[in-house]
Amino acid sequence: MGLGFSIKGKVNGTTDSESILQIIADYTEAESKGIFATFLEIDLEEDTLYLSFHPCEEPVSLFFEEGILFCSAKTNSVGPGYHAYLIEFFEKAGKDLSIDWVWNETTDDESFGDETGYQENKDFPALQECMAEWLQMLSTIFLKDDQKGYLVSLPANTPRVAHKDFFVASSLGFWTRNWFEELQNKDLTELEKYGKQFFIWWDKEPDARFLVRTGVALLNADCGWHAPLDDDEMMLYEIIDKCFEEAKKLNPDVIVPEKDWEYIKAYLEGEEDVEIPESPLGFRKNAVTYDIAGDWKITVPGFFYSGLDEETEVFWFGDKTVRNTVYSFDSETTPEEMLASLLSEEDYPSAEKILYDDGKIKGHGYVYYYINAEEEAEYWLLQGVKVEEGSFIFTTICFASLDEKDWAVEVWNSITH
Template sequence: MGLGLHVLGRWRQENVQPELLERWFRRHCGSALLEARILDGDDESTLFVSIHPAAEDVEVMVSNDGRVVVSAKTSTVGPGYHQYLASLLHRLGNDQGIDWAAPGENEGTGDETGYFETGDRGALEREMLAWLRRLANALLEHLADSSVSNLQVGMAVGHSYACEGAIMTPLGPRSREWIQRVSSDPTQGIDLFPWWPEGLGANYYLGMALVRMWTDIRWRPPVSESETATLRETLGWLEAARQFDSQLEYPMAEWREIASALGERVTLPVPDGTPPAAIGYRRRPTWVAITEGWSIQIPGEFAEAWDDGTWTAWDDTAGIWFSSYAFEGAGRPCMEVLDDALTNAPALRSEIIERQSEHLAGRAGVGPANAHSSTWFLTGVLAHSAGFSICTIEFEGPARKAWAVEIWQSIRWVDST
């Protein structure tokens, strides 16, 4: 459910080179480009272009016969983003000799708002607001079921967060009352879109920064080069927004917190009554969908990465390593799978913790690395009918033993077949 672009074109030149398109996007997007990468196939290549942290990648598929297909979902970001992409693609066509298909020429392609063909900003806004009303109505239907909670709208898959509100959005949670107001009058929900106005101005930069603050920043000193880069980029967006318009409402407490995490001092006007820092889903526990039905709840400030098939999460005080394994077929008793898994798992430490439920059986051992060490480890094995997982948690114990046990106990598995 969403609005976007799905336009088809034909490249006039015979020698199709996706690298030419990548270079073009890098040159013409400039600082607006977050990332660009090419995935090569046998008969076609796809260029993935990231322009906004609240948007899915723009996909530019180029086939060997010169066909170009561009797909982008824009309703998660707003009409400013839609307008920017449409303008960008028209320039791409002019510069690279790509002829875009006329409306209705190919079924299933085109601009659902009509803006790509007409350039009518008013019509674009009306379509976005109509979509927003439909979304609000659909959300109210879902929320009528008392078992539904923490719905996510426009959020990246794989993570969910503990927050107050009926839904989570890239710009923070929204209440049921907010949804009801939007259902009656969608203009009341323009604050859902991080890029509503036209152009790369103050609202564009502030929206970028706010999305990063809500979804990506861990609210502690960085533990990697990529985290440092994210914090510096966010500060740059905030400063760019203020240079365009110093009168907007800025998250001053969070701005100072980011600068402090980088060890920097900033001079910011902080009016009386400025609220304390509150932006950021990662201030709270975070559920992570890892792989093959497995999920775990971790501290929101933990960094995450994959390393040779193992998922890891850490900060400067503790670390988590998780791997999962699947068997051919299914239907074996969990305890039988657990017994087999334990024969291949690292030896468990002396203090044993058992888990048993309808779908999972597990055993963990916890204790110090050695008799003289302050570093403790918990290693746990969890088995279901067709596979198992091994999770190791390193921490400073014994004061944090209960914390490590709670993380292992949070691991869930849901049959996704």
């Protein structure tokens, strides 16, 4: 349910898939200038090339099959400026690399072309209007009932801000039901105001406003508000810094989120344990709820790191660690029978037992002090299990002090299905 384009082309010259995709990758790297060189990520996996031209949108994908090059892109997460940029980029690539793109073809089985019509008419105001109409169409879908909590143009793995009542969230923030009701009732001549507010890149040129809004979107949706863990997180901080820096060069008077920018720069300059600034930006400054395996959910502090250890989902920060592993069981076993077979009280003779029952999910667990002789470490543990029909989740929470027991229990209690 998005906007973009899907095209195919005949490549004149080489017919080797790997060679063609590598040529396109090299060309893209050479042609990406300025901030777009900073944004660019290239990933060649087997027979598919992924080109990320903007950090707030899905990568463009290309693959070569039976002598034909296929290319597809989604653009509505960023906006009409990004759409126009990609169209013009691939038109130029077609000329420079002798690719005969098919921009308009429909058969019984498939369709190729630019969904917005921009490639054919080069009418940028019409492209803006198309994007705004798409947004208005979303309002019709969202307003048909009393549901809320919609996520729009955000990565699939984005956690939800916990304990916050919102109608729609996008990378630029939260949007009220009233805002979408106003949008729904506007005619085409009045939609520009809403498109300009909602999309990251509304105008044709990559101006200071576009750069600031890109930085803000990354602060909201991607920034972990902790010291960069790896090269990917360090690159994210560098991109955010570059967005604000380049925006200020283009327009010294443009307003940027100074406190959040200082936080990013502090880590890039090598500081440690930088205090998270108080500002309205940054979803992960709050507690967030993650979707984990088997339709289970858990709420943890947003600044926690997250990752996978084989089949176990792990969240950690400092001396706190939360590990969750999900299992399934057959329908012949009742949840009560399964729970009774897990974490026997006899195995935890000196532990404090805790219980959970919300009428649907039942669970029990134990809090105790643990001495790990092998690792020469001592810490507190909460080990618990929760059971639902056909599924259970085993959780281990490590923490350093008994003073943090209430926090550990709160995290365990947050696990729902």
